[in-house]
Amino acid sequence: MVQSARSRTVLTLYTTADDIQCHRVRLLLAAKGVSYERVMVEPGQPPEDLVDLNPYAGTPTLVDRDLVLYDTSVICEYLDERYPHPPLMPIDPLSRARLRLAAVRIERDWLPEVDTIRAGGRPADAARKRLREQLLASLPLFKAARFFLNPEMSLADCLVAPVVWRLPWLGVDLGKEGRPIVDYGERLFNSQGYTRSLTAEEKAMRP
Template sequence: MMKIYSGPLCIFGHACRIVMQEKTIEHETVYAKPGEMVEHLAELNPYGETPILQDRDLVLYGATLINEYLDERLPHPPLMPIDPVGRGKARLVIADIHRDWLKNVQRSMDLGTKLDKKTTDLIRDGLTAMAIQLEGKKYVLGEEFTLVDCYVGPLLWRLPMFNLKLPKQAKRLEDYGNRIFARPSFAKSLSEPEKEIRGI
């Protein structure tokens, strides 16, 4: 049985948990709070960070590697475009999301601090632009739910933590977020602390 190690509020681990649920993979989720299981995590990942995937003798760390491995290991349902160009575009979007949004949000949560104005503006402006790009589409890349949405969903879920409100023109993004939140995989992926963010 696969085992996924994740912080209870780890935004990257949350993305991996969504993928595990989308693929209906039989697995065990081990929640490791900051400062806990340090030695054990260091044995699996020299950086001592989550998420970590253990699949028999294989150990992977880092959400991007884990999620692409899961998508290749269990190809149904596919969470990446079939064609190379589409996959390349998806990887670029994911890389931008990681660099501009997720890393900053995770750092803020780890330190227990508020997002600075520069980061807040970067996320708000980026999400507003994404709302425009969502016109006529169900998900970021089109009609199909993909790995891109597995990363955006956890970010949108955490916006209340930072009192980050989107402008009215981003209403389309709110509807998009609700579509993700309504997926059974998303509900099953939530840790108890994540449920508390939205009072579930």
């Protein structure tokens, strides 16, 4: 169980050990300092209770008393509203919309490349090149503020940071040109909250 003195309410999170979307939710919970029970799920082997809770039997799945949530974006926005301190979205609608749209682009453009790399084989090399190009094309977004498109940590960072964390493990080298992205990652990786979000498998992705 992951615990914090800031919140005694116990949630249950069904999560795999190294999935980016699961890491996204774990990072959000760590940033909020929220206690939760972590139930590890082997890919392709959902436990019976998860099958009963989630019609897709997938992860992440969040259980809060009688409420069951299983879409990652829905889970993240629910947790940000359920535990409002610290807030992980800006107040103004324009900034919120920009961050939501950025998350959609990452899910549609970056994450499929990560999946292809992890699957291995000949397509992985092309996916590494495409992911590197997409990240470098996003440099202005990393340079725009201290965090991703925002002066403070936001829900978008909970998705971006797990991708950046995995780059060495995925064999994606950004080179000198990508230094702003590396610096961005280090600002988050050195925090206690980020460390709490990691599983043993994710810690092993970086020496």
